[in-house]
Amino acid sequence: MPTEVGLSTACLDPILGRHGHDASNLLQILRELQDCIGYLPADAITYLADKLAIPRVRIESVASFYSFLNLQPRGEYRVLFSDNITDRMLGSAELMQQMCQQLWAEPGKVSEDGLVSINTTSCTGMCDQGPALLVNGRAITRLTHQRVQEIGQLIRNHTQLDEWPADFFRVEDNIRRSDLMLDNRLAPGEVLRAALALGADKIVEAIKQSALRGRGGAGFPTGLKWESCRNAKGSEHYVVCNADEGEPGTFKDRVLLTRQADLVFDGMTLCALAVGAKQGFLYLRGEYQYLLEPLETVLQRRRDANLLGTNILGQPSFDFDIKIHLGAGAYICGEESALIESLEGKRGVPRNRPPFPVTHGYMQQPTAVDNVETFCQSVLALHMGAEKYRAIGTEKSAGSKLISVSGDCPLPGIYEYPFGVSVREMLQNCGAVNTRAVQVSGPSGVCVAESEFDRKLGFEDLPTAGAFMVFDDSRDMFEVARNFVHFFAHESCGFCTPCRVGTSMLKQTMDKVAAGHGTQYDLREIENLDRVLQTGSHCGLGHTACNPVLHTLKHFRPAYESRLKSLDFEPAFDLDGALARARQMTGRDDAGAHLKPEGA
Amino acid sequence: MTEKKKLRIATTSLAGCFGCHMSFLDIDERLFPLLELVEFDRSPLTDIKHCGPCDIGLVEGGICNAENVHVLREFRKNCKILIAIGACAINGGLPAQRNHLDLRSCLTEVYLTEPGLAHGHIPNDPELPLPLDKVHPLHEVVKIDYFIPGCPPSGDAIWKFLTDLIAGKTPELGFGLIEYD
Numbered sequence: 114m115p116t117e118v119g120l121s122t123a124c125l126d127p128i129l130g131r132h133g134h135d136a137s138n139l140l141q142i143l144r145e146l147q148d149c150i151g152y153l154p155a156d157a158i159t160y161l162a163d164k165l166a167i168p169r170v171r172i173e174s175v176a177s178f179y180s181f182l183n184l185q186p187r188g189e190y191r192v193l194f195s196d197n198i199t200d201r202m203l204g205s206a207e208l209m210q211q212m213c214q215q216l217w218a219e220p221g222k223v224s225e226d227g228l229v230s231i232n233t234t235s236c237t238g239m240c241d242q243g244p245a246l247l248v249n250g251r252a253i254t255r256l257t258h259q260r261v262q263e264i265g266q267l268i269r270n271h272t273q274l275d276e277w278p279a280d281f282f283r284v285e286d287n288i289r290r291s292d293l294m295l296d297n298r299l300a301p302g303e304v305l306r307a308a309l310a311l312g313a314d315k316i317v318e319a320i321k322q323s324a325l326r327g328r329g330g331a332g333f334p335t336g337l338k339w340e341s342c343r344n345a346k347g348s349e350h351y352v353v354c355n356a357d358e359g360e361p362g363t364f365k366d367r368v369l370l371t372r373q374a375d376l377v378f379d380g381m382t383l384c385a386l387a388v389g390a391k392q393g394f395l396y397l398r399g400e401y402q403y404l405l406e407p408l409e410t411v412l413q414r415r416r417d418a419n420l421l422g423t424n425i426l427g428q429p430s431f432d433f434d435i436k437i438h439l440g441a442g443a444y445i446c447g448e449e450s451a452l453i454e455s456l457e458g459k460r461g462v463p464r465n466r467p468p469f470p471v472t473h474g475y476m477q478q479p480t481a482v483d484n485v486e487t488f489c490q491s492v493l494a495l496h497m498g499a500e501k502y503r504a505i506g507t508e509k510s511a512g513s514k515l516i517s518v519s520g521d522c523p524l525p526g527i528y529e530y531p532f533g534v535s536v537r538e539m540l541q542n543c544g545a546v547n548t549r550a551v552q553v554s555g556p557s558g559v560c561v562a563e564s565e566f567d568r569k570l571g572f573e574d575l576p577t578a579g580a581f582m583v584f585d586d587s588r589d590m591f592e593v594a595r596n597f598v599h600f601f602a603h604e605s606c607g608f609c610t611p612c613r614v615g616t617s618m619l620k621q622t623m624d625k626v627a628a629g630h631g632t633q634y635d636l637r638e639i640e641n642l643d644r645v646l647q648t649g650s651h652c653g654l655g656h657t658a659c660n661p662v663l664h665t666l667k668h669f670r671p672a673y674e675s676r677l678k679s680l681d682f683e684p685a686f687d688l689d690g691a692l693a694r695a696r697q698m699t700g701r702d703d704a705g706a707h708l709k710p711e712g713a
Numbered sequence: 714m715t716e717k718k719k720l721r722i723a724t725t726s727l728a729g730c731f732g733c734h735m736s737f738l739d740i741d742e743r744l745f746p747l748l749e750l751v752e753f754d755r756s757p758l759t760d761i762k763h764c765g766p767c768d769i770g771l772v773e774g775g776i777c778n779a780e781n782v783h784v785l786r787e788f789r790k791n792c793k794i795l796i797a798i799g800a801c802a803i804n805g806g807l808p809a810q811r812n813h814l815d816l817r818s819c820l821t822e823v824y825l826t827e828p829g830l831a832h833g834h835i836p837n838d839p840e841l842p843l844p845l846d847k848v849h850p851l852h853e854v855v856k857i858d859y860f861i862p863g864c865p866p867s868g869d870a871i872w873k874f875l876t877d878l879i880a881g882k883t884p885e886l887g888f889g890l891i892e893y894d
Contacts (some may be wrong), residue, residue: 182732196883227874421874547847634856680855682855684845684853684854684855685849685852685853685854686853688782688845688854691845691846691847691848692779692845692846694817694841694845694846695820695844695845695846696814698816698817698820698835699835699836699837699843700837700845701837702841703839705779705839705842705843706839706843708777708779708782711786712717
């Protein structure tokens with residue numbers, strides 16, 4: 114029997130070979146090593162450090178950053194329940210408890226027999242078909258008590274994942290409303306052919322004229338970005354597609370990559386033509402690993418059709434290819450500079466900006482980073498012509514937008530609307546009734562209450578990256594906000610103190626209120642914390658971490674106040690209860706062995 | 714014109730090591746101008762056992778037992794401004810290292826398993842305060858107005874903080890005076 118050292122090096126050599134012994138592929142190397150032996154053993158890290166000629170500590174720092182990488186042995190089956198509020202609302206906590214009982218496992222720990230480890234993870238992007246989980250990286254949707262029980266049986270019988278019922282892994286697209294993007298019937302490469310005739314300058318000009326803005330949430334003018342990247346000096350130019358769709362409640366990119374992969378790759382190739390790039394990357398979030406194979410197939414088909422590779426469509430010296438980079442469970446990598454760090458095989462910590470990626474991106478070279486949907490829209494904008502494209506949507510928000518609808522409505526799924534649609538209209542279309550609030554654009558976005566349902570999606574009023582979570586009047590908005598606050602505390606990258614400490618303090622304060630120990634003082638403290646996070650954080654995660662609380666406090670203050678003690682201040686825990694163990698150990702029960710509430 | 718009334722200051726160390734008090738003494742000869750402005754109530758410097766009404770209370774150390782809770786409450790009741798000073802007061806610090814152990818195993822290990830202590834039983838004299846199951850920072854037990862981080866904060870930091878407070882300014886330590894370890 115091979116020793117463990119032998120086992121990991123036997124796995125590692127082919128992986129290292131595939132990645133050219135290149136330390137910038139470290140994250141991919143670690144992912145593949147873990148797929149091979151379940152975790153990252155210390156001896157394998159030593160071996161890697163030697164082969165890649167980098168310090169061991171650099172590998173450990175990367176391995177410890179990403180939540181899907183494990184430095185300790187995990188179970189043979191690694192189950193992660195999606196912990197978004199929409200999964201919670203569909204009973205995920207209870208289902209997880211059921212599985213733990215069935216398999217004699219404790220959350221967060223490996224079962225005694227090493228068979229299974231069960232834990233939670235941030236939103237897996239299956240909100241329209243939750244509750245969902247990941248088992249060894251594969252997504253399972255539509256969990257019920259029965260399905261969880263069946264999964265427990267399969268695990269107990271050591272059934273290989275390939276032999277599990279295919280229906281478990283079925284991911285629906287749930288397209289409920291389509292418009293120009295989902296309805297397009299463009300042949301792969303059709304627009305590229307026309308673009309080649311135009312030339313790079315005219316493409317950039319056409320995209321600028323179309324007033325296309327980024328669909329990842331921030332809404333930066335795409336034409337301007339491409340132009341800056343094109344004009345920036347560098348030895349290489351790069352195109353990066355951000356498919357690290359981590360914002361809880363968002364799953365539109367998943368559907369685009371399933372249904373419109375060619376449109377996405379057309380857009381990336383168009384961008385490459387415009388900025389003069391030879392290499393592109395698709396940064397695919399780890400939760401969507403199941404998309405890797407079909408996407409590779411599409412890429413190969415495009416290479417065979419001369420839509421990628423050298424002299425694309427017969428154009429001399431138009432060379433471009435796309436590599437897929439798989440993430441490993443880090444929300445922060447959706448921030449473009451953190452994403453680039455991650456692409457370079459490092460911890461996903463946001464960079465200082467400026468300089469921006471358009472001048473100093475991947476490998477410090479000019480890089481155009483755009484959202485999956487932005488690339489799709491760029492193809493449509495070029496195809497339709499600026500005037501026709503601008504006629505769709507509103508004055509400052511041209512074109513259409515995919516919205517991922519989830520939560521309390523009978524028709525969750527993907528809706529494509531021209532910009533300018535009202536929250537009320539969307540609620541009607543998805544059949545939601547008795548709606549209390551909608552969380553637009555995820556936890557970092559805006560909580561919209563009933564009085565504001567006439568607000569419209571678009572950069573003028575409600576900008577959105579695409580999430581639309583519906584809460585009806587049976588929901589407790591305090592618990593919604595608390596779930597989001599836990600999310601931010603978990604996903605803070607830890608680089609800057611205001612965010613690392615602030616998000617944890619916010620979490621503790623919300624937990625204190627939830628446990629019935631909160632006072633008005635704590636609510637004021639949340640506002641103080643917000644000021645610190647807003648002014649002191651390094652990136653958008655910290656800036657927006659207080660939003661869920663501030664917005665729900667504004668609209669649903671009684672949900673908080675009903676939990677407060679009427680006093681000015683309350684201890685964060687039960688003081689007398691904290692002496693119980695010592696009373697038991699000493700056999701004392703005198704007055705000195707108790708702590709009464711103050712004033713009692 | 715009447716002379717300006719001196720401010721009253723109380724200080725105490727709870728689950729701490731008196732390191733912050735030692736650091737306080739590091740203001741050295743500045744103690745003299747300080748004494749022009751303030752007088753000390755309960756403090757290891759005066760050996761007064763209970764504090765009366767004060768303007769400023771400085772508390773070092775976290776909360777590890779019932780007596781700590783009583784002392785902290787007395788400070789909160791009497792001090793207009795209550796300051797948590799040092800890592801233990803703010804985060805629990807070194808004593809909170811026991812928080813990942815069960816109190817039962819701590820007491821068993823010290824008094825029952827290890828030879829030579831307390832004649833093989835866990836002390837239960839009512840004179841002794843009972844330990845809490847976990848060590849807590851001060852702000853989890855009473856409202857704290859200001860925090861001076863550091864292990865310990867430097868004499869200069871304490872001096873700057875107190876003189877700002879006495880001058881009626883919102884204390885600001887700024888670069889060089891804030892230390893988190």
